[in-house]
Amino acid sequence: MQTNLALFTDLYELSMAQAYFDEAMTEKAVFSLFVRRLPSRRNYLLACGLDTVLDYLENLRFEEEDIAYLASLGKFSERFLDYLRDFRFSGSVYAVPEGTPVFANEPLLEVEAPLLEAQIIETFVMNQMHVQTVLASKAQRLVTAAEGRPVIDFGPRRMHGVDAALKAARAFYIGGVAATSNVLAGKVYQVPVAGTMAHSYIQAHDDEREAFRNFVHLYPNTILLVDTYDTLEGVRRAIELSETLGEEFKIRGVRLDSGDLLKLSREVRQLLDQAGMSHVEILVSGGLDEDKIADLVAAQAPIDGYGVGTSMGVSQDAPDLDIAYKLCEYAGKGRLKLSTGKPILPGRKQVFRVSDQGEFQQDVIARVDEDQPGRPLLEAVMQEGKRLEAGRVSLESARAYASEQLASLPDSVRAIRPPESPYSVKISSRLSDYQKEVEDRVQESMEVV
Incomplete structure (x- = not known):
């Protein structure tokens, strides 16, 4: 650089x-x-x-x-x-x-x-x-829309160059964003970093259960991405592993990255609660902006946090x-x-x-x-x-x-x-x-x- x-x-x-x-x-x-x-x-x-x-x-x-x-x-x-x-x-x-x-x-x-x-x-x-x-101005709008729920920067890969992505993480943090996926920004600015897995990790395994099991063994208290194939089936597999492995299978949350996030978040929350996993959070990502977040919050979607990429990373509307x-x-x-x-x-x-x-x-x-x-x-x-x-x-x-x-x-x-x-x-x-x-x-x- x-x-x-x-x-x-x-x-x-x-x-x-x-x-x-x-x-x-x-x-x-x-x-x-x-x-x-x-x-x-x-x-x-x-x-x-x-x-x-x-x-x-x-x-x-x-x-x-x-x-x-x-x-x-x-x-x-x-x-x-x-x-x-x-x-x-x-x-x-x-x-x-x-x-x-x-x-x-x-x-x-x-x-x-x-x-x-x-x-x-x-x-x-x-x-x-x-x-x-x-x-910073764009980030603040997303933070305002989320009404106290954490917003995480998922945008570096689609921002306009390395310097923009680095300075963005700093600006987002001043604007109230909770963390960034950008590891260099974590080092340079001491901004909290966050992130677990992409769909490719699940795809690389022959079985979704195996992928979940191996990842949680390596990273206890992690967040699992559950919509690589079928969202609700992915949640059921995580629940099944939790029941089978007990204390060995500790997850902090699940992430939804596609589909009807309002409908899916409600269905996922119901499945988790019925399984005695009410402590497991639901995080969502995928094409989010402040308007979509505001609509989800207004509809009382059971969502605990938002990962935002392109719309925040390039301030798409302005x-x-x-x-x-x-x-x-x-x-x-x-x-x-x-x-x-x-x-x-x-x-x-x-x-x-x-x-x-x-x-x-x-x-x-x-x-x-x-x-x-x-x-x-x-x-x-x-x-x-x-x-x-x-x-x-x-x-x-x-x-x-x-x-x-x-x-x-x-x-x-x-x-x-x-x-x-x-x-x-x-x-x-x-x-x-x-x-x-x-x-x-x-x-x-x-x-x-």
Whole structure:
């Protein structure tokens, strides 16, 4: 796996950086990363990916092999390549903590750094904040639908590449998923791992009973996959082995991976209970999403947990966000675009979250130096290229924080269905006035002959 990521950037980032370098445009800039609008099936997003971004910024280096490749393109001067040899990120980052519910146009993070530095990092910052926020947000919907029953990540094999599957397991865990089948994620992030068998194990044996017996002997208290051939017959065979072998045949649960899960789960529960195996859990998988899980929960299906693969792994219903990383200040002046439908709020900003009796009521996007009611969400996590204490948050802490913050959302916003009234996000009058002031300045500059 590629670990030196300095060249993970779009070519135009480096082309612009060389132009800034030649023009001596070295003053500080502020770039804001935000989502312009929420997907139609998202009432909020769960911010995720900050830890990955901060690690990248602390360790960003152009190695000699990177410099040699850039030189081979014939686009960059020796003076600029020498600059890249000594490149270190020296700026500051202000961000909402991972696990914070966020809404349209609210900065997930803002970077304040010399213009060249802030420009070069754009691709990586957007990439990681995008994919992890997409996946944490999707995972939370599934966890919400399951209403306290564990959701397990079964998706690595169908995700879009190794890095996506690895970062997904981390994002899912922050979003409330209980465990992952991804062993590498277990090692790298200490996420709990889970998994027992596939249909191929049963198929490889001449007899289903033999397969069950051998697996339980090797892994006591396991979960058996019972629908390779006939689901109910598979359960009966597990019951038969339990009665024959007694204490030697200990299973914790059975898994259903196909068919009418509501009907089958009820029939399987009845068979197990009649056999005195009421302690045996029923887990299900196979093409699940939040809507199917919500329907099963609403129908009171006797299901104890859900394994979810593709729909969560690629966020099937909303695989991308209208995410942007835009210059909003340079050399102390607010900057923006006048493009239709793509507004930019100028200058450094703060988001204030107003609560009433423990429930979030409204957010206000304001200028950074404003004093507004509510809790400020953006905090300094990096200065002079080094992480601050606020940027050193464990995965378990981020998961706990997300759970706490989500519990404070209004029920209608936390639900998987669209609320009658979206969560209120306002722009402060001072920020609106400043935006108009910057717009007027830009318009005047366009009219100068």
